[in-house]
Amino acid sequence: MKRLLKKEELNRLLLGLMKEYDVIAPIDEEGLILFRPVTKVEQVLWDYPNSLKPVKEFFLPPREVLFQFKRGKVQPANLSLKKRVIWGVRPCDARSLLLLDKVFLDSTQDVYYREKRKSTLLVGLSCNHPEKSCFCTSFASGPHHKEGMDLLIADLEEGIFLLESNSPEGEQLLKGRGKEVNKIDEKIRTKIKEKTERKIERKLKPSQFLERLTNGFDSSYWEKASRQCISCGICRYLCPTCHCFDIADEEGERVRFWDGCSFRNFTKMTSGENPRFGKRERFKQWYYHKFGYFKENHGVFLCVGCGRCLRNCPVKIDFSEVLQQLPAQAQTPAREG
Amino acid sequence: MENIYLPHSAIVKEIISETADIKTFRLTFEDERLQKSFTYLAGQFVEFSVYGVGEAPFCLASSPTRPGQIECTIKKMGKVTQAIHDLEVGDQVGIRGPYGNGFPLKELRGKNLVLVGGGIGLAPLRSLIQNVLDKRDEYGDVLIIYGAKSTEELVYQKELEEWENSPRVKMVLTVDPGGEDQKWQGEIGFVPTILEKVNPSPDNRMLITCGPPIMIRYVLLGATGEMGYRPQQIITTLEMKMKCGLGKCGRCNIGRVYICKDGPVFTYQQLKDLGNEF
Ligand SMILES: Cc1cc2nc3c(=O)[nH]c(=O)nc-3n(C[C@H](O)[C@H](O)[C@H](O)COP(=O)(O)OP(=O)(O)OC[C@H]3O[C@@H](n4cnc5c(N)ncnc54)[C@H](O)[C@@H]3O)c2cc1C
Ligand code: SF4
Ligand code: SF4
Ligand code: FES
Numbered sequence: 001m002k003r004l005l006k007k008e009e010l011n012r013l014l015l016g017l018m019k020e021y022d023v024i025a026p027i028d029e030e031g032l033i034l035f036r037p038v039t040k041v042e043q044v045l046w047d048y049p050n051s052l053k054p055v056k057e058f059f060l061p062p063r064e065v066l067f068q069f070k071r072g073k074v075q076p077a078n079l080s081l082k083k084r085v086i087w088g089v090r091p092c093d094a095r096s097l098l099l100l101d102k103v104f105l106d107s108t109q110d111v112y113y114r115e116k117r118k119s120t121l122l123v124g125l126s127c128n129h130p131e132k133s134c135f136c137t138s139f140a141s142g143p144h145h146k147e148g149m150d151l152l153i154a155d156l157e158e159g160i161f162l163l164e165s166n167s168p169e170g171e172q173l174l175k176g177r178g179k180e181v182n183k184i185d186e187k188i189r190t191k192i193k194e195k196t197e198r199k200i201e202r203k204l205k206p207s208q209f210l211e212r213l214t215n216g217f218d219s220s221y222w223e224k225a226s227r228q229c230i231s232c233g234i235c236r237y238l239c240p241t242c243h244c245f246d247i248a249d250e251e252g253e254r255v256r257f258w259d260g261c262s263f264r265n266f267t268k269m270t271s272g273e274n275p276r277f278g279k280r281e282r283f284k285q286w287y288y289h290k291f292g293y294f295k296e297n298h299g300v301f302l303c304v305g306c307g308r309c310l311r312n313c314p315v316k317i318d319f320s321e322v323l324q325q326l327p328a329q330a331q332t333p334a335r336e337g
Numbered sequence: 338m339e340n341i342y343l344p345h346s347a348i349v350k351e352i353i354s355e356t357a358d359i360k361t362f363r364l365t366f367e368d369e370r371l372q373k374s375f376t377y378l379a380g381q382f383v384e385f386s387v388y389g390v391g392e393a394p395f396c397l398a399s400s401p402t403r404p405g406q407i408e409c410t411i412k413k414m415g416k417v418t419q420a421i422h423d424l425e426v427g428d429q430v431g432i433r434g435p436y437g438n439g440f441p442l443k444e445l446r447g448k449n450l451v452l453v454g455g456g457i458g459l460a461p462l463r464s465l466i467q468n469v470l471d472k473r474d475e476y477g478d479v480l481i482i483y484g485a486k487s488t489e490e491l492v493y494q495k496e497l498e499e500w501e502n503s504p505r506v507k508m509v510l511t512v513d514p515g516g517e518d519q520k521w522q523g524e525i526g527f528v529p530t531i532l533e534k535v536n537p538s539p540d541n542r543m544l545i546t547c548g549p550p551i552m553i554r555y556v557l558l559g560a561t562g563e564m565g566y567r568p569q570q571i572i573t574t575l576e577m578k579m580k581c582g583l584g585k586c587g588r589c590n591i592g593r594v595y596i597c598k599d600g601p602v603f604t605y606q607q608l609k610d611l612g613n614e615f
Contacts, residue, residue: 067343074344108584110342246588247581249390251389252389254386254388267578285590289587
């Protein structure tokens with residue numbers, strides 16, 4: 001279902017949602033754009049470069065209690081959650097959840113993740129002003145894609161919005177609001193969409209990566225490529241699709257935390273053995289996992305082209321350059337020791 | 338739907354001291370129904386919890402052909418293994434699993450077997466050995482080559498004799514040079530060297546090896562060298578740091594596979610196809 005809404009009507013929709021749901025939306029928090037619980041329509045940003053942190057934190061929190069134990073009795077964490085809406089999620093981030101689903105909702109379902117997914121509606125906002133670092137169009141997505149969302153809001157500018165449902169729940173939200181969408185509206189929409197897509201400067205052919213990666217595993221190139229990296233893990237933490245975690249016991253509870261393949265401890269065994277001891281191997285793992293193994297296993301790359309990793313890397317490593325400069329032919333093998 | 342991270346409560350029924358730093362723990366689930374329905378394959382593992390300390394993976398050293406309890410043989414290494422060694426009979430722990438693929442029994446049936454173990458690497462092989470002995474007709478001859486640093490570090494000492502006396506089983510025990518004592522009647526030398534010395538023919542035979550990485554490396558080299566084993570005839574288990582055991586936490590990913598879910602048992606051929614990280 002598609003409907004045309006004016007800004008006031010959209011505000012009313014949001015206000016209505018706030019009464020019924022916990023609403024999470026992008027706000028400006030001391031200069032940082034973050035998704036946070038909101039209670040007032042005025043807090044919510046309308047036109048914003050994508051948030052610093054992806055929405056994965058609401059499905060796979062940085063720290064999450066799995067269960068508590070008291071004298072050997074295990075008490076599962078309370079999984080029930082008030083229905084929530086994430087408002088203003090960008091197309092790339094909505095799609096990232098579909099990729100995380102492949103990990104957490106496979107044959108062994110992660111109930112913590114699943115319950116959060118089940119109780120959350122995604123109301124997305126298309127992008128009319130992509131950033132220099134965006135390249136969603138290279139990863140089967142685009143600034144006006146609705147994949148993964150319940151409802152997509154497209155800004156037709158001049159205070160008019162085209163809303164498109166993408167699930168029965170989304171349709172429910174739209175019912176009885178705004179007015180019908182006519183051919184002219186559709187045309188304007190398509191124009192804006194195409195204009196935005198043209199604004200995206202970065203264009204990659206990720207399918208080329210696979211072959212290069214296959215040939216280049218032992219390449220000395222990785223030594224050079226990883227030299228600048230300080231293994232800080234920012235690219236892993238801020239990536240909407242990186243999902244690695246650690247599990248540890250704290251006072252009376254078992255907790256899971258975000259973790260990442262850039263850290264030496266990630267694979268260091270008690271015996272001292274560590275298959276990815278060196279920085280080069282840890283650096284490389286991220287590329288192979290996202291653009292090689294995940295593609296082989298699931299048919300898609302584990303990347304949505306949001307650009308967070310390259311925007312936020314303290315030493316300005318651009319993963320697309322790293323991949324594009326990987327020699328197509330295998331170089332002198334530098335065996336790992 | 339089941340919560341995959343919640344361990345089941347189990348009780349320590351018996352603790353057998355194997356060596357100075359290795360103990361075998363016999364456990365039963367508190368829930369009798371679960372104890373009855375709990376099935377697994379030789380070569381699979383469980384996540385073992387000591388609440389407040391943490392969780393770590395251990396292979397099931399017992400055999401599914403001997404139901405009623407499960408056993409893990411555990412070497413004291415770090416935090417969790419220390420806490421496990423501090424357990425007493427009657428203590429309660431957490432177990433979740435079984436995880437992993439287990440040994441490919443279908444491939445092993447009807448064949449002669451050579452099992453090559455080093456140190457605590459005998460634990461998963463023990464599960465397989467018990468399994469084979471309990472279904473003796475289904476398998477060919479069994480040759481077990483087992484070694485440790487010294488005579489004190491051999492595990493399952495009583496059981497080794499039992500195996501030796503089983504039909505169509507040949508045992509070769511060895512200790513590293515300098516690890517022998519005066520009573521020692523077995524071989525002296527590293528496991529891969531002894532394997533080459535015994536030189537079991539690869540005809541209709543599968544070789545299964547578990548132990549320290551360095552031992553496995555030389556066993557693989559030796560067996561595929563002059564001994565003439567094809568990589569498809571060799572099976573080994575891989576060790577990798579683990580947390581979830583379910584292919585989610587990402588830690589044990591090597592190449593396309595997750596050791597916890599697609600392994601830990603692989604043929605040497607599969608390892609070669611995986612590429613180069615090991
Ligand atoms: C499939 C599999 C089967 C195993 N079977 C046995 C066995 O039968 N007997 C035995 O004694 N040991 C076995 N191990 C090794 C055993 O898991 C480690 O020795 C143990 O995790 C060390 O934990 P710790 O808490 O004492 O050490 P710490 O250094 O305190 O380790 C902290 C945590 O890191 C993880 N970790 C560290 N080293 C390893 C490792 N080598 N493998 C996996 N996770 C690790 C664990 O989650 C551990 O709790 C097995 C490992 C794997 C992967
Ligand atoms: S953000 Fe940059 S420096 Fe930090 S781990 Fe990633 S690539 Fe390395
Ligand atoms: S790899 Fe970089 S561009 Fe791709 S999804 Fe992760 S943070 Fe975004
Ligand atoms: S242990 Fe978590 S993915 Fe294998």
